[in-house]
Amino acid sequence: MYYTMKKIFLSSLTILSLLFLNSCTNLVEQVLDESSVTGQTDKQIADGNIAPVYARLTDIFTHTTYFAIQEISTDEAILPYRGGTDWGDNGIYIAMHQHTHTSTDPNLRNTWLLLTQEVSRAVSAMSALPTVNDPNAKTYLAEARGMRAYYNMMLLDLFGVVFVKEDPQSISQVLRGEPAYEYVKNEFLAVEPSLLTTVGPGRLTKGAVWGLLARLYLNAAVYRDRYAASFTFKPEDMDKVIEYTDKIITSGQYQLSPDYFSIFNSDNHDNKELIFAVDQRAELNGHNRLAYFSLSGDQFPLPAFPAANGTDGPAITPDFYRSWTSAYAPSDPAGVDPRFSKQNWTIPADSCISDANFNFNRGILRGQQYGLLRVNGAFLRCGNNYKIGKLFNVTRNRPTLPVDFTEQVDFSVAGSNYSTGYRVLKYEFSKKSQSGRNLGDADISIVRLADVYLMRAEAKLRKSNDAASALADVNLVRAARTAAKPAPALTAMNLDLLLRERGFELYWEMVRRTDLIRFGKYEGTWTEKTNTDKFKRVFPIPQTAIDGASNLPGYLKQNESY
Incomplete structure (x- = not known):
């Protein structure tokens, strides 16, 4: 100050x-x-x-x-x-x-x-x-x-x-x-x-308030009667959701990003999809740990900083993973939906790579992981390049345990091991982070345009079961991700499919609990949870x-x- x-x-x-x-x-x-x-x-x-x-x-x-x-x-x-x-x-x-x-x-x-x-x-x-x-x-x-x-x-x-x-x-x-x-x-x-309308996503704007009002009206039934056996979504509330989402969409101020993961890059402050966000630019706040939280302690995303690694935190549940595989079976979702993951490299073991070309894969990470090999606090080199190989849990004093992310993760001894569970690297690991615990440069989305379309779709379903209009909104979002082959258009829409679509689009963005409550699913059963x-x-x-x-x-x- x-x-x-x-x-x-x-x-x-x-x-x-x-x-x-x-x-x-x-x-x-x-x-x-x-x-x-x-x-x-x-x-x-x-x-x-x-x-x-x-x-x-x-x-x-x-x-x-x-x-x-x-x-x-x-x-x-x-x-x-x-x-x-x-x-x-x-x-x-x-x-x-x-x-x-x-x-x-x-x-x-x-x-x-x-x-x-x-x-x-x-x-x-x-x-x-x-x-x-x-x-x-x-x-x-x-x-x-x-x-x-x-x-x-x-x-x-x-x-x-x-x-x-x-x-x-x-x-x-x-x-x-x-x-x-x-x-x-x-x-x-x-x-x-x-x-104002022109001060960027890090401050409260008209667009931000329109998005928050849409979210508020969408959840009005929950907030009025928190413990209801089923929620009553008033048509007039859904009309307001449609009104405020329309305001955002027709303003022309925001655009769906062709590259899904660019929404979460370190330089995303000017991304046109963001409507309201936590301003994380390094010269201002620059502090979040969303990138490092899920990665292995032996994944080091920055050649310049051999102390910047993950922490073996949360994984996605098998239930959530299977929502992807069941949606796209028999195909692998990684090859069908560009929101599932982004392949930035294909690295065989014992390779060498330059600093400029070193860039972790993004999204949901599965299987054996490869990366920088650290010995005595320094990365192995190949001349001016860096040695890349199969990773093991060396930092956890388990040098024979591969960093091989598995679908299984639970509270059993086996399911709680360091490499259990598929991990998420959605927000880009800051290239300035000396420890992995500082300088998260990516603005954190609070309201973005894809969510606005999905809120409008939900309001149309809840008001009048207008599945055709809701389907059009959902497919518009899916088709917008043209930096890779977009996810195929859906042919039907209902509330269960919409909740699934919100999971695909908005995972790891801190809306899931609110969504599950509104959709009547929060009392459900999933991995290790029966309450x-x-x-x-x-x-x-x-x-x-x-x-x-x-x-x-x-x-x-x-x-x-x-």
Whole structure:
């Protein structure tokens, strides 16, 4: 930051979001207003107020926060106790996958902390910006209010609550159910006229709000009656989904990318498919671990950095993999659908390759893996080139165990080994990452155009069973990926096929849990998961937050069954 802060307050929401993190009793949220800045231009003051509103988006979307709870809780991702030594974490990833998580889960706690903190920061910006004499202040005010709505939308989806707060020093009002949904919706509607269209995917724009409104209306039935035996999708809600997706599609501002995996490249900030994204450019935030999280500890994607490797984290479940194979049987999905994988090299063992030509395959990775061979902390060379060979789990002190990704992955001893499960490299591994745990340059998609088409297709199905129009939208997305041979057109469409298509298009993009709940599949059975408790559709409010609000009787009630 380029400014100093003097004005300090302690709000009730800040207490709820901050005090429990380290069991502290005197944490405060520092808030900047115009009077606290000396020697700054009006523009710097305005910029200084809006910056904190976006600052922690990158932390929300890290591998152990939003990704973990949106993906590992579903049929897409599973994270076993690798080799009996890694990713145990007191069983939290096993519990998340099996829907036995509790209110003491640290990943839930940290996600709650980040979201509530950003709500508080947005309120602070909203209180300061009206006094700033800069032309950008009005737009920034709309963005701050819109981002407050977005963070509350995430809280509603994950935890079933929103916080209504206008004055930084007031106590927030807690809403649930229909009032919470209506609040978020009305906040988005209020800010849309004042937002811009030309500031890129890293800021809240009209297009971003249209996409978020479409998503909100699509999930309205869930948010109104969270534990319903079946959800009632009102025609008027589906009309709104169609209205807002139409706005995006007809704006001409966005385009489906011919190269599917370019949407997730390190230089994707200007990709026309992105509508709203976490700005990850290295000169700004540049920090996520989505690339390294699934790779083997013996996969080193960067010749320049022999410490930048994977971590043997989550794999896709056999159930999710079989959704691909059953869709394209008897063909291999890798040869039919360009979203499944991208072959950047075909390397036999004991080859040599130049730095410039070294580029990992992308998408779903299967079977024996090849790559840079590291000995005593350095890669083997062939003159100016690098030696490529069959990989073994050397970093795991298992030098005879091949890095051979298998379909089987589960919580048994055999299924939890280091190489079990097919892995995902969807976001490009940053070429600047010295450790694999830093500098994730690829902007993380929040809303993109393909999702918009699929939301419109779903709304048409749910409103009037207009399968023909829904099929046209789905096939348009499939046909757009022309950098490789596009996936063949489908000939029929229904809700089950649409959910499958959303999995193919949006896997690893942190929408799966929300999708499964809306489609009535979250209580289903998949690899290592048999829990059918409908109350797991929402996560528990962290116990530390409940405890922090204990001096306000009835203020923050725990979600049912926790």
